[in-house]
Amino acid sequence: MRTIRIGAGAGYAGDRIEPAVELMKNGRLDYIIFECLAERTIALAQQEKLKDTEKGFNPLLEYRMDKILPLCAKNPIKVITNMGAANPVSAAKAIKAMAQERGIRGLKIAAVTGDDVYSNIGQYLELTVMETGKKLKEIQTSIISANAYIGMEGIVRALKENADIVITGRVSDPSLTVGPLMHEFGWEPADYERLGKATAAGHLLECGAQVTGGYFADPGYKEVEGLWNVGFPITEINENGDITLSKLPEAGGVVSTATVKEQIVYEIHDPAMYLTPDVIADFSQIEVDETSPDHVLVTGATGTRKSGFYKTSVGYQDGYIVEAEISYGGSGCFHRAKLAEEIIRKRIEHSNIHMKDFTIDFIGVSSLYGESISKSLNPNNLPSEVRLRIAARTSEQKDALAIGQEVEALYTNGPAGGGGVRVNIEDIVSIASILIPESDIHIDVLCEEV
Amino acid sequence: MKLKEIAHSRTGDKGNISNVSVIVYEMGDYEKVKNTVTADRVKEYFQEIVKGDVKRYELPKIGALNFVMENALGGGVTRSLAIDRHGKSLSSALMDMEIDLPD
Numbered sequence: 001m002r003t004i005r006i007g008a009g010a011g012y013a014g015d016r017i018e019p020a021v022e023l024m025k026n027g028r029l030d031y032i033i034f035e036c037l038a039e040r041t042i043a044l045a046q047q048e049k050l051k052d053t054e055k056g057f058n059p060l061l062e063y064r065m066d067k068i069l070p071l072c073a074k075n076p077i078k079v080i081t082n083m084g085a086a087n088p089v090s091a092a093k094a095i096k097a098m099a100q101e102r103g104i105r106g107l108k109i110a111a112v113t114g115d116d117v118y119s120n121i122g123q124y125l126e127l128t129v130m131e132t133g134k135k136l137k138e139i140q141t142s143i144i145s146a147n148a149y150i151g152m153e154g155i156v157r158a159l160k161e162n163a164d165i166v167i168t169g170r171v172s173d174p175s176l177t178v179g180p181l182m183h184e185f186g187w188e189p190a191d192y193e194r195l196g197k198a199t200a201a202g203h204l205l206e207c208g209a210q211v212t213g214g215y216f217a218d219p220g221y222k223e224v225e226g227l228w229n230v231g232f233p234i235t236e237i238n239e240n241g242d243i244t245l246s247k248l249p250e251a252g253g254v255v256s257t258a259t260v261k262e263q264i265v266y267e268i269h270d271p272a273m274y275l276t277p278d279v280i281a282d283f284s285q286i287e288v289d290e291t292s293p294d295h296v297l298v299t300g301a302t303g304t305r306k307s308g309f310y311k312t313s314v315g316y317q318d319g320y321i322v323e324a325e326i327s328y329g330g331s332g333c334f335h336r337a338k339l340a341e342e343i344i345r346k347r348i349e350h351s352n353i354h355m356k357d358f359t360i361d362f363i364g365v366s367s368l369y370g371e372s373i374s375k376s377l378n379p380n381n382l383p384s385e386v387r388l389r390i391a392a393r394t395s396e397q398k399d400a401l402a403i404g405q406e407v408e409a410l411y412t413n414g415p416a417g418g419g420g421v422r423v424n425i426e427d428i429v430s431i432a433s434i435l436i437p438e439s440d441i442h443i444d445v446l447c448e449e450v
Numbered sequence: 451m452k453l454k455e456i457a458h459s460r461t462g463d464k465g466n467i468s469n470v471s472v473i474v475y476e477m478g479d480y481e482k483v484k485n486t487v488t489a490d491r492v493k494e495y496f497q498e499i500v501k502g503d504v505k506r507y508e509l510p511k512i513g514a515l516n517f518v519m520e521n522a523l524g525g526g527v528t529r530s531l532a533i534d535r536h537g538k539s540l541s542s543a544l545m546d547m548e549i550d551l552p553d
Contacts, residue, residue, distance in 0.1 A: 257512075
């Protein structure tokens with residue numbers, strides 16, 4: 001039976017490039033996908049594009065393409081990536097220019113557009129924001145971007161036009177894998193069972209090393225050999241949609257039923273209703289089987305229908321977050337950190353600092369899990385050092401700065417032995433998610449050739 | 451015994467929702483873990499962190515439970531003030547839950 005081999009070249013925007021290069025050289029791949037777009041990355045990219053209309057794609061695009069282009073020219077491996085972010089058309093032009101500089105010929109680079117629905121935003125103001133349950137119009141004046149998670153359609157069209165590199169903006173992560181499988185096997189868009197299986201393959205690839213031993217090791221319980229050199233995953237998919245996951249034998253990491261199970265459940269809610277623009281996938285009856293070392297067969301995924309709605313990320317300016325920290329050590333350090341907390345609370349209370357939200361953590365004591373879980377894990381609660389962390393969200397930068405100054409002032413005005421103050425202020429772009437009808441999306445494919 | 455002795459786990463995030471898996475190493479432990487680690491128990495365990503509902507989904511053929519916890523990430527990854535904005539470390543806390551398994 002015919003099979004297609006698809007590898008993962010990145011699991012997030014800043015991921016390592018070496019494992020991708022190794023896969024392209026030695027993985028006998030037909031396709032490699034680079035998933036490089038987190039929830040708010042695209043909103044930040046839209047701001048870049050506003051400053052410079054030629055920018056707004058992944059800042060590592062050129063770094064990655066420098067390594068990948070010579071391999072694309074040598075091997076017939078097709079590249080599919082969402083590194084186009086807010087500007088896939090300019091990204092395709094940038095790749096073309098890089099190929100020309102290197103004397104590489106015979107490549108077709110396709111940009112997929114249609115995810116940017118910012119110009120429609122006026123129609124969506126009455127819609128409910130999924131995160132808050134409030135209407136979108138409440139943040140109307142702060143909105144800077146709106147991008148729908150589009151599906152595999154544009155990728156399939158680009159591959160039909162013989163593209164070697166397909167570069168998209170906001171596409172649902174599994175669609176990067178569903179697209180090539182639809183194209184190669186000629187599956188129908190209403191073949192929801194196979195779309196569900198292809199979505200499972202995409203879901204397993206989209207986080208890179210998270211299925212090959214990354215985000216997994218726990219010495220004494222879950223061992224991983226050579227994690228420093230962890231390889232990226234390869235999926236081999238047949239016409240029935242059965243998936244075999246593996247890695248290069250020479251790469252570090254492990255592919256086991258345990259790593260695969262953890263990644264199947266990663267970032268899903270109801271396993272019978274995994275929503276993508278292509279299909280409502282059903283992973284609830286999925287099965288895994290280790291067929292040989294570092295090879296796991298995944299079967300039993302399916303799908304039911306399409307939802308008809310596209311999740312859309314609306315980016316909006318959301319003020320500032322300040323984080324300020326100071327450390328205390330030795331016996332009594334927790335008491336001194338507590339005294340510093342009291343001082344900060346009183347200083348802010350007696351000031352005219354305006355905050356929207358505020359938190360104080362004791363790193364080394366209770367910063368991750370709060371008091372009750374932390375106490376049950378460590379009943380005596382007596383660390384030899386503790387780091388006090390103050391974090392606040394403010395509308396204005398001056399208030400964020402003032403909070404940072406209050407923490408710095410603990411050096412000379414606070415408890416004994418306070419050291420290592422660090423202050424970081426970020427301006428925040430947040431995401432409000434809405435559901436828009438499929439009919440609002442108009443996909444287009446634009447090709448460049450060298 | 452800690453849950454960690456018989457199961458493993460991974461946390462994921464979407465917006466302000468965290469999901470934590472509990473996956474048994476031995477399929478024979480699945481029913482027992484299912485009966486012991488309920489949605490109510492997980493909600494109570496994370497009460498200081500999770501402000502919304504906890505729902506439990508089952509993937510019986512891989513011996514996995516999936517706990518979906520709403521309003522769990524301080525408003526969501528992009529605006530949370532928590533040190534661990536994604537809640538990545540929640541799985542480690544859940545694995546330290548003390549359980550008493552019936553034979």
